[in-house]
Amino acid sequence: MRSPGSWGLTLSTAAPLLVVAAGTIVAAKAGLSNIGQEGQLLLGCAAAAFIGTRADVPAPLVITLSFLGAMVLSGLWAGLAALMKFTRKVPEVMSTLLLGFVAAQITTFGLTKKWLLLATKNTSRVNNGQQLPDRAKMPTFTLFGNQVSWGVIIALVVTVVISFVLGRTTIGFRLRMLGLNARTARRAGVSAAVVGGGALIASGAAAGLAGGLWMTGGSAGDRFTSNVSSNIGWQGLLVALLARDRASLAIPMAFVFAALRTGSSFLAATGVDRRITDVVQAMLVLALLVPPAIAAVQRRRRGTEGAS
Amino acid sequence: MTIALDGVAASAATPSVLLSGITKRYGSVVACDGVDLALHPGRIHGVLGENGAGKSTLMKILIGLIQPDEGSIAVNGDAVRIGDPVAASNLGIAMVHQHYSLVEPLTVWENVVLGERARLNREQACTRVAALSDRYGLGVDPLARVSDLTAGQRQRVEIIKCLRREPRIIVFDEPTSVLTPAESEHLFSVLRVVVVDEGRTVALVSHKLDEILHATDEITIMRGGRVVGRSRTSEATASGLAQAVVGRPVSLRSEAAALGLIETVAATISDDDASDAVPRAAAAEAAPVVLEVRNATVLDVDGHALLDDFSITVRAGEIVGLAGVEGNGQRALADMLSSLADLRSGEVLVDGAVVDLGRPGALRRAGIGIIPEDRHDSGCVLDLSVAENLVLTDLHAVSGRGLLDRRAIDRRAAELMLAFEIQARSSAAPMRSLSGGNQQRVVLARELSARPKVLIAAQPTRGLDVGAIEYMSARLRAAAESGVGILLISTELEEVLTLSHRICVIHAGRIVGEMTHHDADLERLGLLIGGVAA
């Protein structure tokens, strides 16, 4: 086993958090609340593990294929929510959430079948996945004496690209228009189903990619298990919420959350439950929510009354 | 001011409401600037001023929705502080609101008892509603659902809701904007009963000179947040009031229209074909039809027809005015022509070709420009910049290979801001920070610069001050002269009369009458608008 240095581990953990958050921001900018990242990420992990244990091709290709597979599967999963939203008006908040529970059952099912995810020689009492071969693991580089996963670079690139697309391209402009005023957008020729559906699928694909990064990055263990996602999806969502849908803020937030996470797994060794990470992170979000919310209310109040 | 009149204030012992030195600022904008106002029992007091003059702010202060920065309020001689609408209600002050104060899915009686403290008692409430309805001849069914009522009926519910609390002081905020001429007449007779027989105090807030002259006993005129004149109604003249409202002599007919001087407008229709303000109808006769709506039917979510077999044509260079009281399908028509509502049956032709309405933006591509009734709803994006709002329907012109060209956007914004005299800190300022008039100019600039074949202007001057109304009217006229067919959807009869070559009347989702500018007949128009076949 590789054992990256402590903040090398933090950086490697920040990568999937950041990618989940960046995807969440895409959906949020289009006015849609994807809150099923945990399930989407789990499917991404499953797809990456499935391809990673089977594809008998050289290392870079294995990883590329597993990431692609993860993005496609999770993107389609989020696409189901989009389909229900734009054909049957099912609120995406509910559908993405409930689909997460279905995803968990699907991966558990996958762990009962050797042709899917179950290890060929499972020795544990619970069903575990096949061990990932080394060629399917994300390589690392050394930074100031720390082993850092290349996933960090991928995550930063993804975030920058998303930020660029949202801010500088026509499709990004249409997407933001849809999120800010759907009726004006429709009049201007923006199809909510195409652009909004695309945004949901993209956010699902991002969660899938995050699953691929998490699965192959080493800190999740070396095989797929039913609880491999261990709240990375939820925490990534919190990162996006805390960054108030700004990609530039999501980057430092992801690192803070990753630090809390790796810090607490250190604490876990001293007897403190790893669950305390969730608690600390959630408290942090709640504490940080109040002042900007109040400020926003005051600003809007002034703005509107002044204009009328 | 020449028409200031000290005698008014001195004539009664104690005013029921005395506002002194009321000042309210929003940042650098002063909405009310040291306003004094005295309301007396047994009289209807008109508060006159154009949009943005500060009347609404003043009344919201009286009703407790806004707190003044300076000044004092006395009710029946006692100094009071009105912290919220409940406090106002306890002091016997009530307001009949223009919008937003009825809950549609609820019944009439539920709406009437809203905000009271007593236990809910359906029978008692219904009896009371019926009694009030009888007393003032309002004809309101307490068990009806508000969503099923017309705008005029809803206002009568508002009045009952207000009168049920037996207020001593009643504020009416632009009450006739949703009424037919006949309904307005009826409303004023109710107001007479309320003040003369029952000795209550009424404040009538309006930007329409005609109704202020017609229905009130005394008048306070506001401009730019200040009181610029007071007068007894019996001593006021239309021209004097008009000058006080605008702050300069009023000459143009569209200004008269903006001030609600319908008689003036109507009187000049037949004899002024030569003057500058008159629409030239001649070109329209032979011009090609640019917009044709054929047998359009649009349903609401419950399956009621909003547009019912509706047909209309607009020729190139022609301004067609669609007159009618609010809530008769105008909104559905504008939505339908913006790809925001689905047609149940019928079709829309632009330049003779049928347009596929299902595709977002198809109508815009076909050549329809729209100034929507509610620009915040579907005309602009408040959280984007002015520049972005100016280009948002036509990104192709300011992008290459899918990338936005920031410089092209800024260039285009600068051109349009200059051409349409849009005042903003910069083109990067958020749309939200602009005044209503400037926001409307942004919408107008964007829609006209796309060189549409047809321009749909829905209530294009609502909420604008006289200067902005004048500007909008001139722009619309110029557009028509350059060959654009214009469909002017308006509830302001004066506006329709001033601008249109041809006038159609919409009632209950149908066209119920049509006339040219020349044989426009005020009386017949009024009847048609009220749904009476004439």
Place this chain on the structure above:
Amino acid sequence: MIAFGGSILDVLSSNSTYSSTMRFAATLVFAATGEWIAERAGTMNISLEAMILTAAFTSALGSDLTGNVWVALLFGLAGGFLVSLIQGVMSHRFGANQFVVGLTLNVLAVGLTAFIAAEVNPVVKRAGTVRIPLLARIPLVGEALFAQAWILYFLYPLIPFAWWAVYRTRWGLDLRCAGENPQAADVSGIDVNKRRRQAVYACGLCAGLAGTYLTIGQVGSFGADGVSGRGFIALAAVIFGGWVLKGAVGGAVVFGFFLAFGSVFQALGYEANPQVLGALPYVMAIATMILFARRGRQPAALGRPFVRGLT
């Protein structure tokens, strides 16, 4: 196919099906009733899950500390209320986004209850089963409705009371206006955000009953993953019911049936894939929304914050 059809018939004709359905449905019905109140006032309460989970945990704690089911009930109510207090104040006093608050509370509740439960490992004393004479002997549904843990019986007064409170009282009228047209409510002199907070608190108390029932009525222990999305299914029940109380309750019972289906099916000796059974309630919740989400008319201001002066 014929065998499967036969097994469905067996399931539907078995007394235990109805009893199990009620046991599983009760949590959902309590929660859906509360959520219905909150949504009628304009709040989409994603933190319903957190409220149930917290109540399930605090009631276990109360039971562990005193061994008294009434104390457990009080603890449960307090737990649900506590979460609703945070949700209500954050979203309707500080104006924070209600979804963000709700999601965060869910993460918080999962972490905190699991963490403390692992430390104290509460021992739960179950609430006893009470058979109501005569009524319990009604064929098929008698056992299900009238021979259950006594906490379930709170449902019977709660549902009509909630209906009465929302439709027949001044408070309920104010509350519905806050959910439909907060501006109108405001100018009429109703404190919109206060009513909304109160509706969220009412939801918290209902969720408190839900969680308490789950722990001391149905399961008899607290498991960190014992709630597993029941709050979200209850949310779906409100949508399924088209924001009408009887629809929401009906939806909750239907979803309860699918939660119970697995155990009933296996108890009758049938084999079925456990993952299919596990996914069934969620799949059915999604399926019913596909069928019915278009139909309901949601409160016009659902999910929108109210600030005076904003339209």
